[in-house]
Amino acid sequence: MHILLVEDDQFLGNILKTKLANEGFEVTLAIDGEEGLTQAQKLKPALIILDIILPKVDGFTVLTELKKSPATKAIPIMMLTNLGQDADIAKGKALGATDYLVKANLSAGDIAKKVKEILRS
Amino acid sequence: MDSPTPAPIPLHKKLAEATPVIPRTQVVSATLTGLAFLSVVALVAILFQPIVETRTVFLFFVLVALLAVTYYVFPRIPLVRWGYVVIDAAFLGLITFTMWLIEPRLAGFLLFILVLIVVMADLSLYTKRQIAILLTLATLALGLHNWYRLGPSAIGMTVFEALVLSLFVIESRRYAIQQFDLESQRQKVEDYITKLLTVNKQLAKVEREKNEFISFASHQLKTPIAAVKWAFQYLLDGDAGTLTDAQRDILIHGARANTKMLRFVDELLGVVRMADQETRAHESVKVTALLEEIKTFLTTGAVERGLHLTWNEDAGLGETLLNVNPLAVKHAIMNVADNALTYTPRGKKIVVSVSRKHRMFLLTIRDEGIGIPKGDQKRIFERFFRARNATSQENIGSGLGLYLTKRIIDGHGGSVTIESEENQGTTVTITLPIATN
Numbered sequence: 001m002h003i004l005l006v007e008d009d010q011f012l013g014n015i016l017k018t019k020l021a022n023e024g025f026e027v028t029l030a031i032d033g034e035e036g037l038t039q040a041q042k043l044k045p046a047l048i049i050l051d052i053i054l055p056k057v058d059g060f061t062v063l064t065e066l067k068k069s070p071a072t073k074a075i076p077i078m079m080l081t082n083l084g085q086d087a088d089i090a091k092g093k094a095l096g097a098t099d100y101l102v103k104a105n106l107s108a109g110d111i112a113k114k115v116k117e118i119l120r121s
Numbered sequence: 122m123d124s125p126t127p128a129p130i131p132l133h134k135k136l137a138e139a140t141p142v143i144p145r146t147q148v149v150s151a152t153l154t155g156l157a158f159l160s161v162v163a164l165v166a167i168l169f170q171p172i173v174e175t176r177t178v179f180l181f182f183v184l185v186a187l188l189a190v191t192y193y194v195f196p197r198i199p200l201v202r203w204g205y206v207v208i209d210a211a212f213l214g215l216i217t218f219t220m221w222l223i224e225p226r227l228a229g230f231l232l233f234i235l236v237l238i239v240v241m242a243d244l245s246l247y248t249k250r251q252i253a254i255l256l257t258l259a260t261l262a263l264g265l266h267n268w269y270r271l272g273p274s275a276i277g278m279t280v281f282e283a284l285v286l287s288l289f290v291i292e293s294r295r296y297a298i299q300q301f302d303l304e305s306q307r308q309k310v311e312d313y314i315t316k317l318l319t320v321n322k323q324l325a326k327v328e329r330e331k332n333e334f335i336s337f338a339s340h341q342l343k344t345p346i347a348a349v350k351w352a353f354q355y356l357l358d359g360d361a362g363t364l365t366d367a368q369r370d371i372l373i374h375g376a377r378a379n380t381k382m383l384r385f386v387d388e389l390l391g392v393v394r395m396a397d398q399e400t401r402a403h404e405s406v407k408v409t410a411l412l413e414e415i416k417t418f419l420t421t422g423a424v425e426r427g428l429h430l431t432w433n434e435d436a437g438l439g440e441t442l443l444n445v446n447p448l449a450v451k452h453a454i455m456n457v458a459d460n461a462l463t464y465t466p467r468g469k470k471i472v473v474s475v476s477r478k479h480r481m482f483l484l485t486i487r488d489e490g491i492g493i494p495k496g497d498q499k500r501i502f503e504r505f506f507r508a509r510n511a512t513s514q515e516n517i518g519s520g521l522g523l524y525l526t527k528r529i530i531d532g533h534g535g536s537v538t539i540e541s542e543e544n545q546g547t548t549v550t551i552t553l554p555i556a557t558n
Contacts, residue, residue: 009344009348011348011352012347012348012351015351015352015355015360016351018355018360019355019360022360053340081340082339082340082343082344082347083336083339083340085332085335085336085339085394086448087332088336102343103343103344103347103351104343104344104346104347104350104383105383107350107351107354108351108354108355109354109358
């Protein structure tokens with residue numbers, strides 16, 4: 001199964017990529033919002049992990065665009081960020097995110113487990 | 122208020138700005154005062170007959186009552202200014218004519234009607250008052266004239282008219298001053314309201330900026346913390362190669378220190394965020410819903426740490442409603458629960474009691490932990506304060522948990538009390554008012 005990871009921090013991106021690969025997923029890493037949108041359209045992954053603070057196009061905008069396009073609107077999207085305020089969480093959920101995770105509260109391994117959970121259901 | 126006391130406002134200005142219509146209550150009180158006064162004079166008149174005729178007095182009573190009733194029912198005659206001038210001139214002409222050529226006593230009666238018109242006129246109180254003063258003098262003049270021509274018994278009515286007019290002059294002054302002062306007070310209140318609204322707008326702006334800062338600070342602080350956490354976890358998971366025991370040991374310590382830092386950052390941001398939470402609206406929440414998370418937290422925590430947890434909940438209490446900010450109250454109770462877990466040694470007990478007393482909801486968390494030394498008990502709710510035996514048990518602790526708890530619960534109209542014995546245990550009792558609907 002293919003997973004698209006949109007994360008501008010390459011260090012974290014690579015750690016998460018390795019963890020997901022260990023679980024048997026194929027992972028593509030996009031380092032900004034624009035590339036994220038392009039890759040989503042091209043690959044049509046099984047799941048997208050999306051950061052909020054991104055260069056070029058921010059995460060919420062990417063989320064809105066993905067949910068608008070018929071090709072990508074069914075793909076489950078997991079917001080992954082360090083903004084943990086209630087308003088941000090609510091915004092993410094309202095825009096159609098399947099889940100909202102705060103990086104600092106979970107390890108990469110926890111995230112990989114969550115991904116498996118979402119894709120299992 | 123730093124401004125110097127303003128110069129006193131001249132009387133005519135106060136009178137000019139007072140509304141011309143005298144309220145009905147004032148008319149009634151003035152009339153009653155007048156009638157009372159007249160009764161006294163009537164009594165004197167009856168005893169000293171030559172000065173006044175009792176018939177006249179009786180007639181005057183009737184006329185004063187008539188004036189009051191008329192004014193009560195029709196407070197104003199709306200006319201243009203010159204309209205009043207014309208009427209006044211006409212009446213004065215008629216009065217003079219009557220006085221000299223027909224019957225002097227009738228003149229007095231006509232003067233009385235003129236007084237009535239003036240009082241009901243749509244002129245400023247100041248103007249009315251000026252006219253009333255002139256009419257008083259005219260009335261006295263008429264009285265003297267009648268005395269000269271007909272003798273003392275003819276002056277009765279005019280004297281009383283003069284008295285009524287004097288009453289009006291005095292009352293109108295008092296009323297105008299009172300009204301003006303009320304008006305300036307009202308103006309001051311309006312000014313205060315405008316100032317408050319401006320300050321309110323500024324505060325809302327500060328609030329917005331504060332929330333933006335929290336978002337920013339949260340991100341800036343948590344990003345490197347997350348990176349460190351993930352890096353350590355990656356290494357500990359063996360994803361970068363097998364570790365020696367020594368390496369593993371060091372990494373575990375590093376990871377733990379990082380976790381402490383994260384918790385502290387969360388607490389700090391929590392304190393800053395709290396004021397925002399405090400102003401948020403309350404909602405009706407069921408007790409069960411509120412305590413669910415806490416119950417799970419304590420149950421899993423107790424298992425992890427080898428503690429015995431007992432949960433006693435009064436039957437039927439689950440349906441009770443509380444009118445609270447649910448996130449804040451959960452946070453408040455969670456802090457207490459966390460303390461119970463942290464400061465109770467392995468094998469000991471934690472007992473939670475949920476009950477209701479009169480109109481208060483009661484939650485008690487009793488542990489067999491290290492307790493709080495007597496000397497520290499009264500400071501335990503202070504911001505950043507940690508009891509001396511707390512640091513030896515767990516060296517991370519912001520000293521903010523109980524401070525936040527007390528602030529939140531007090532803010533909801535509840536209370537937090539602690540009973541503790543060092544090395545025996547601590548009992549924390551939280552009360553919250555039950556929602557009334």
